[in-house]
Amino acid sequence: MLPTSREKILDVAEARFAQRGYAGVGLREVAEAAGLGKSSLFHHFPSKAALYGAVLDRVLERIELRMNRALEASRDVRAQISDAVIGLIDTLAEDPPAARLLLRTVFEDDDVSPGEAPELAAADRRLEALIARVARVITEGIAAGAIRPISVPDAIQTLIGATVYPFASGEFGEKLAGEIFSADAIARRKREVLGLIEHGWLRPIPRGEMS
Amino acid sequence: MLPTSREKILDVAEARFAQRGYAGVGLREVAEAAGLGKSSLFHHFPSKAALYGAVLDRVLERIELRMNRALEASRDVRAQISDAVIGLIDTLAEDPPAARLLLRTVFEDDDVSPGEAPELAAADRRLEALIARVARVITEGIAAGAIRPISVPDAIQTLIGATVYPFASGEFGEKLAGEIFSADAIARRKREVLGLIEHGWLRPIPRGEMS
DNA sequence: GTCTATAAGGGGATAGAC
């Protein structure tokens, strides 16, 4: 079960783009790591932007698959959100370059704008649909009284920051909190986000101790 | 009060590095935007890494100044954390490229490792001291019973993700939640983070409604 | 302190042989 040439290229490119960014990666480097000459890359992908788009769309597809499963269930809103967070964290943990690639993509909106390649436009649509779905669930949760009346877009931004960023934080994160992708760190991240959503950080003030 | 040549260069470089990243920015672009020829840049900064380090250290200095003021006060731990969050958000809001520059720096640990230039090493030390200070406050808060027994490093990662990332999210963030640096958006971000710390997202279940 | 000129190398992308 050797990977096809195309998948091998995508694997290599995902790791390189995540580590060094769009501008920092040369196609020569990608091609040779995949066992090809530089020019042969252009037979599989017509441009650097198209390659990046294909890498990005594949990552988003994996996340979409897992999160949609959590959000499809017609259960309690709390459980939907919890499972979506768990699904997102698990996907990011199984594909270490993914988190950094996603955040880099957000930052590099010049080089990887949807107009640069059709693959980038496809990834853009996929992400937009996923976010719309999460927004709908939170909005319904507020309407049903299960969630405080928070700002939904701001809540989604917090969710991204609290789940995606730590898995993208590399050496900095490891120095701060130890191995990022260890089973323990993954479990701690789930507890951190779920606990924060449910209770916040502060300890409830026991009855009779109100000042 | 025209900026000195050095400060003008730093202003231009901060904006460019934040927008396109370390590898994506050419010194020619920076020099000409600052009104110099490319080679003249090397008179002020001996290398690209040194310039980046100077930019980064200046950003961290501003953040340190504001956060230390919030953390120095010998008040209630809750107030220290709230004021530190508010100070961090205000600093990021007053210096729009800062958030993106900081997160890019975390990601680009290859190009901007402390060994590349003394300015980068200085920035590294500054950041380390700031984080240690925040960690101390949270740890004391837990010991005093004001904060739930959370993992301190994970809490700091969440704090970074929930405060820095949204101000770095650029076009993506604007599409999701509107203008990032409007007074309203800044106020909403403060409410979001402080509310999350204090209560979480979920609505407390009213008495007698426990299932 | 700024400039021109140059060095030495890498970038993305294309043409055409095999």
Add this chain to the structure above:
DNA sequence: GTCTATCCCCTTATAGAC
């Protein structure tokens, strides 16, 4: 589908005139 060779542009950095 992979290769070699090539095009043209940009990169960091240095040398030396003014």
